[in-house]
Amino acid sequence: MAITVFKAVARAKDGIKIECDNTRGHKIVMDEPQDLGGTDTGMNPVEAVLCALGACQSIVAKAFAGMQGIDIEDFWVEVEGDLDPDGFQGVNPNVRPGIQSIRTKMHIKSNAPEDKIKEYVEFIEKTCPVGDTIQNAAKITNNYVIEK
Numbered sequence: 001m002a003i004t005v006f007k008a009v010a011r012a013k014d015g016i017k018i019e020c021d022n023t024r025g026h027k028i029v030m031d032e033p034q035d036l037g038g039t040d041t042g043m044n045p046v047e048a049v050l051c052a053l054g055a056c057q058s059i060v061a062k063a064f065a066g067m068q069g070i071d072i073e074d075f076w077v078e079v080e081g082d083l084d085p086d087g088f089q090g091v092n093p094n095v096r097p098g099i100q101s102i103r104t105k106m107h108i109k110s111n112a113p114e115d116k117i118k119e120y121v122e123f124i125e126k127t128c129p130v131g132d133t134i135q136n137a138a139k140i141t142n143n144y145v146i147e148k
Contacts, residue, residue, distance in 0.1 A: 050079040056130035074109035
C-alpha cells in the first residue's frame with residue numbers, strides 16, 4: 001500500500017493562540033493557560049498530544065473489536081504525561097522540553113474474558129499509529145519560508 005500523507009497547518013493568531021487546520025477542513029484552537037501566557041481558549045499542544053494518543057487508542061479499539069471477536073460496550077482512555085516546564089522555558093538546560101513519561105489507563109466494558117481483553121489491549125498498543133509515533137520518534141524535517 002502507498003504512503004498516505006496527512007497535512008495540517010498551524011497559524012499563530014492573537015497572543016499565543018494557534019488555529020490548526022487540516023486539508024479536510026477541520027479546525028482545532030490551541031492556546032496555553034493564563035499562567036503560561038495564554039488566554040486559555042483551547043487545550044495546549046501537550047494536552048493535544050495526550051488527547052491524540054487516547055483518541056487513537058480508542059479508534060483502534062472500536063475499529064478492530066469485531067475482527068478480534070471482542071464486544072465492546074464502552075471504552076475510554078485516561079492519559080497523563082509528565083513535563084517539566086523548566087525545559088521549554090529555558091530555565092534548566094539539563095531538562096528536556098518535552099514530555100518525559102506518559103501513562104495510559106484503558107477502561108473497557110465488555111463481556112469478553114479477561115485474558116482475551118488483555119490480549120486485545122496489547123493489540124491496541126501495538127497497532128495505534130500515534131502511540132507508535134511517540135514510542136519511535138518520527139523523523140522531523142524543518143524548513144522555513146520568509147514571507148515578504
